[in-house]
Amino acid sequence: MSKHxxxxxxxxxxxIEWCPGCGNFNILKALKRAFTELEKKPEELLxxxxxxxxxxxxxxxxxxxxxxxxxxxxxxxxxxxxxxSELTVIAIGGDGDMYGEGGNHFIHTIRRNPNxxxxxxxxxxxxxxxxxxxxxxxxxxxxxxxxxxxINRPFNxxxxxxxxxxxxxxxxxxxxxxxxxxxxxxxxxxxxxALVDILQPCVTFNKLNTYKWYQxxxxxxxxxxxxxxxxxxxxxxxxxxxxxxxxxxxYENKENYLNTYEQNVGVDDQALTKKSDDSRDITALMLExx
Amino acid sequence: MSVDxxxxxxxxxxxxxxxxxxxxxxxxLNGGYNVFVSHFFLSRIRGGHNFSEVRISDExxxxxxxxxxxxxxxxxxxxxHHYDELNEGTVIVLDINSIESITKEADDASYFDVPFTDxxxxxxxxxxxxxxxxxxxxxxxxxYEFQYLADVLTRAFExxxxxxxxxxxxAAKAGYDYAQENYATQCxxxxxxxxxxxxxxxxxxxxxxxxxxxxxxxxxxxxxxMSPSTGAMLYIADNADKFNIIxxxxxDEIAALNMAIGxxxxxxxxxxxxxxxxxxxxxxxxxxxxxxxxxxxxxxxxRPGPATGLPTMTEQGDLQFxxxxxxxxxxxxxxxxxxxxxxxxxxxxAFNIAAKYQIPVFLLGDQxxxxxxxxxxxxxxxxxxxxxxxxxxxxxxxxxEYKRYLIxxxxxxxxxxxxxSKHLVCADSDEHDEYGHIDQxxxxxxxxxxxxxxKNEGLVKEIFPPLEYGSxxxxxxxxxxxxxxxxxxxxxxxxxxxxxxxxxxHFNEVYPLPQETVTSILKDKNSxxxxxxxxTGQFTKLLxxxxxxxxxxxxxxxxxxxxxxxxxxxxxxDMEMI
Ligand SMILES: Cc1ncc(C[n+]2csc(CCOP(=O)(O)OP(=O)(O)O)c2C)c(N)n1
Ligand code: SF4
Numbered sequence: 120m121s122k123h124x125x126x127x128x129x130x131x132x133x134x135i136e137w138c139p140g141c142g143n144f145n146i147l148k149a150l151k152r153a154f155t156e157l158e159k160k161p162e163e164l165l166x167x168x169x170x171x172x173x174x175x176x177x178x179x180x181x182x183x184x185x186x187x188x189x190x191x192x193x194x195x196x197x198x199x200x201x202x203x204s205e206l207t208v209i210a211i212g213g214d215g216d217m218y219g220e221g222g223n224h225f226i227h228t229i230r231r232n233p234n235x236x237x238x239x240x241x242x243x244x245x246x247x248x249x250x251x252x253x254x255x256x257x258x259x260x261x262x263x264x265x266x267x268x269x270i271n272r273p274f275n276x277x278x279x280x281x282x283x284x285x286x287x288x289x290x291x292x293x294x295x296x297x298x299x300x301x302x303x304x305x306x307x308x309x310x311x312x313a314l315v316d317i318l319q320p321c322v323t324f325n326k327l328n329t330y331k332w333y334q335x336x337x338x339x340x341x342x343x344x345x346x347x348x349x350x351x352x353x354x355x356x357x358x359x360x361x362x363x364x365x366x367x368x369x370y371e372n373k374e375n376y377l378n379t380y381e382q383n384v385g386v387d388d389q390a391l392t393k394k395s396d397d398s399r400d401i402t403a404l405m406l407e408x409x
Numbered sequence: 410m411s412v413d414x415x416x417x418x419x420x421x422x423x424x425x426x427x428x429x430x431x432x433x434x435x436x437x438l439n440g441g442y443n444v445f446v447s448h449f450f451l452s453r454i455r456g457g458h459n460f461s462e463v464r465i466s467d468e469x470x471x472x473x474x475x476x477x478x479x480x481x482x483x484x485x486x487x488x489x490h491h492y493d494e495l496n497e498g499t500v501i502v503l504d505i506n507s508i509e510s511i512t513k514e515a516d517d518a519s520y521f522d523v524p525f526t527d528x529x530x531x532x533x534x535x536x537x538x539x540x541x542x543x544x545x546x547x548x549x550x551x552x553y554e555f556q557y558l559a560d561v562l563t564r565a566f567e568x569x570x571x572x573x574x575x576x577x578x579x580a581a582k583a584g585y586d587y588a589q590e591n592y593a594t595q596c597x598x599x600x601x602x603x604x605x606x607x608x609x610x611x612x613x614x615x616x617x618x619x620x621x622x623x624x625x626x627x628x629x630x631x632x633x634x635m636s637p638s639t640g641a642m643l644y645i646a647d648n649a650d651k652f653n654i655i656x657x658x659x660x661d662e663i664a665a666l667n668m669a670i671g672x673x674x675x676x677x678x679x680x681x682x683x684x685x686x687x688x689x690x691x692x693x694x695x696x697x698x699x700x701x702x703x704x705x706x707x708x709x710x711x712r713p714g715p716a717t718g719l720p721t722m723t724e725q726g727d728l729q730f731x732x733x734x735x736x737x738x739x740x741x742x743x744x745x746x747x748x749x750x751x752x753x754x755x756x757x758x759a760f761n762i763a764a765k766y767q768i769p770v771f772l773l774g775d776q777x778x779x780x781x782x783x784x785x786x787x788x789x790x791x792x793x794x795x796x797x798x799x800x801x802x803x804x805x806x807x808x809x810e811y812k813r814y815l816i817x818x819x820x821x822x823x824x825x826x827x828x829x830s831k832h833l834v835c836a837d838s839d840e841h842d843e844y845g846h847i848d849q850x851x852x853x854x855x856x857x858x859x860x861x862x863x864k865n866e867g868l869v870k871e872i873f874p875p876l877e878y879g880s881x882x883x884x885x886x887x888x889x890x891x892x893x894x895x896x897x898x899x900x901x902x903x904x905x906x907x908x909x910x911x912x913x914x915h916f917n918e919v920y921p922l923p924q925e926t927v928t929s930i931l932k933d934k935n936s937x938x939x940x941x942x943x944x945t946g947q948f949t950k951l952l953x954x955x956x957x958x959x960x961x962x963x964x965x966x967x968x969x970x971x972x973x974x975x976x977x978x979x980x981x982x983d984m985e986m987i
Contacts (some may be wrong), residue, residue, distance in 0.1 A: 165827050178837075185674055187671075194664040196667070199671045205828060243711075244728070
């Protein structure tokens with residue numbers, strides 16, 4: 120750890136609105152640790168989020184923040200990054216936020232490939248609205264609203280991302296801060312769109328996918344010698360979600376990597392705001408209209 | 410002799426009506442005329458019946474004319490559909506060989522057959538040049554100097570190589586000569602070039618908004634294509650590289666406005682282009698711009714709704730929608746350009762107001778303004794000021810503690826950009842405290858909501874009074890807004906010439922309305938008549954709710970078509986006002 124930058128650098132005095140024991144606390148801890156170890160400064164960071172319990176996280180990290188609308192963290196984050204590529208931009212939200220309300224942006228941001236990190240606190244439930252099913256809820260799970268059990272098949276964010284040749288696809292577990300910190304660091308350092316889906320126990324509303332439930336199932340892909348450059352294998356691994364649940368880095372795009380959105384637009388070297396000048400002469404354009 | 414000549418070109422989609430109308434328009438523009446070009450298109454790529462009109466005048470014109478002085482029929486429907494619009498003796502130019510059957514019994518003398526296709530094949534070796542033959546024939550019938558057309562064709566086809574240029578010119582010249590040799594009196598109507606050094610340009614509303622955006626400092630545009638706004642996006646995209654502008658085609662309109670807001674938060678002057686349906690999807694993000702106090706410009710080109718409505722036609726049906734869209738209460742501004750000249754300057758103003766008040770600003774246009782080409786004086790760039798209203802790094806260095814939503818007298822909090830200094834910038838769509846962090850306390854809510862609404866006080870002072878035109882003491886005053894300016898003004902001119910006392914008050918900055926100014930202008934006028942391109946008089950309602958002024962008579966049009974002066978005058982007759 121750097122001697123100059125202390126973890127407290129990222130602390131805020133905001134009162135944290137999460138339930139005691141919620142997986143979100145560990146995600147917050149891991150993220151602060153990742154920033155610290157990467158020697159980030161608060162003013163270099165922009166944390167964008169949607170709405171939900173998870174989406175409150177930016178308020179708890181001393182940084183620039185844009186806490187926008189439910190489901191819309193990705194378009195905000197993408198555009199902020201393209202305008203100021205010098206910022207380290209992270210988009211944060213819950214599974215409902217990122218995969219439900221914001222599902223279309225999830226798909227298309229992967230295609231666009233901005234150099235940002237997306238963190239989905241995947242608690243397989245809607246927390247803030249008090250316990251309805253989310254896109255990732257287990258089939259058959261009973262909730263207050265889905266009294267006969269969830270009848271939709273769960274959305275698999277990792278398979279979708281790998282299928283779209285997303286440049287970085289990973290899964291962490293809120294119960295393993297060490298591993299999560301290391302994944303987050305790699306995701307942030309990765310050049311291109313990086314997905315970090317995090318299994319996050321919701322102790323209040325999700326009585327099915329508990330710490331224990333996850334702990335009994337998770338294993339680290341590294342332990343199996345998984346090759347993250349093998350898309351087919353990554354896809355196969357992404358389908359595994361039952362008795363065993365893989366965590367770690369599933370897929371990293373081989374060519375290291377696809378051109379980023381900023382590269383494709385030609386603004387990866389300098390903030391757009393520094394490039395544009397105000398004295399634009401449109402005389403030549405007007406003459407085309409004669 | 411004064412010139413006011415209306416050429417209508419009818420045919421199927423894909424037959425090149427726009428190529429002909431655009432070449433004709435520039436040919437006459439460059440000879441010193443005012444030209445107005447409008448189009449009627451169905452939402453399809455091939456077939457159907459479409460038409461374009463080119464009106465040539467030595468007066469400033471901003472509108473269509475009902476009667477047709479020369480009809481170019483590329484299909485049989487052109488004759489069936491427009492026969493009633495023809496003046497006595499109007500010539501119909503056509504290529505008999507390429508039209509299946511003519512059902513209208515017309516005076517033989519009014520048909521002038523020009524074998525467009527045969528001439529094209531003969532002279533330039535391919536029928537693709539037949540539109541140039543037709544264009545040449547029209548210019549020939551008007552005995553206008555051919556060189557103007559040759560110059561226009563040269564510029565239009567330059568990029569395709571000398572051969573193509575020459576083939577087009579040859580084809581046009583052959584059409585021109587054919588007309589002069591075969592038309593009974595050689596000239597159907599004389600139009601003589603006037604002034605070669607005009608400072609005029611021919612632009613559509615979409616292009617003018619594009620030019621205004623570029624000139625006004627636009628840096629980021631995100632949009633999802635939707636007629637009739639797409640032209641503005643395309644125009645800006647065509648020129649984006651020259652000015653370091655990013656143009657992003659978003660996955661949907663929700664993303665489009667959220668992206669524009671994200672870009673603006675990071676420091677770029679941002680804009681979206683859309684139509685009513687797309688804006689419906691943006692409603693939530695409009696409020697996001699409102700509560701996070703992020704500047705953004707929304708260009709909304711209206712078309713008739715609801716839902717898909719009539720994609721290629723015109724209406725002023727979304728005014729109440731944009732004023733009321735999104736939950737909650739927050740300041741916004743709506744500018745409704747009268748014509749492309751106005752659109753250019755209002756676009757610049759929209760960006761500056763958005764930046765100064767940190768609010769969403771609308772440019773509310775419509776298909777008529779968006780797609781029609783108007784002759785306007787070249788835009789004056791001397792007075793263009795790009796105002797950023799952002800704290801510089803140096804200013805920020807001197808600040809001890811930065812609060813994004815600092816409570817101030819004006820309601821405007823000094824704006825910093827994330828990453829521009831050691832100060833952190835926090836924005837939140839939740840109700841927030843001065844730092845931008847969630848705060849759900851009652852005292853804070855009252856403070857923050859009041860702060861945002863306080864900006865209205867300054868904002869309303871930025872709004873220019875409506876434009877007044879016509880005689881001072883008048884029996885009738887037309888009240889209009891936005892793109893109906895052209896037809897209303899022409900109606901005022903025509904009626905004045907006939908000895909009537911009419912004038913107009915026209916609004917191009919429609920929200921918020923400066924109550925006192927507006928009241929003082931309207932209160933003593935006799936017989937106010939609202940003219941709106943919608944069915945329910947949306948501006949009339951706005952005027953009443955904002956100022957208490959009630960207009961009880963109206964001329965409304967909601968058939969998808971724009972007004973003409975003739976429509977307005979006709980309606981006045983029906984109402985027995987004249
Ligand atoms: C447009 C819109 N629809 C609905 C809501 C209500 N809402 C807020 S958060 C949320 C879902 C929360 O679930 P998730 O995103 O998984 O986050 P969590 O609270 O579990 O962290 C919903 C439905 C909203 N704020 N905005
Ligand atoms: S409701 Fe669930 S997800 Fe939200 S804070 Fe409580 S435990 Fe965490």
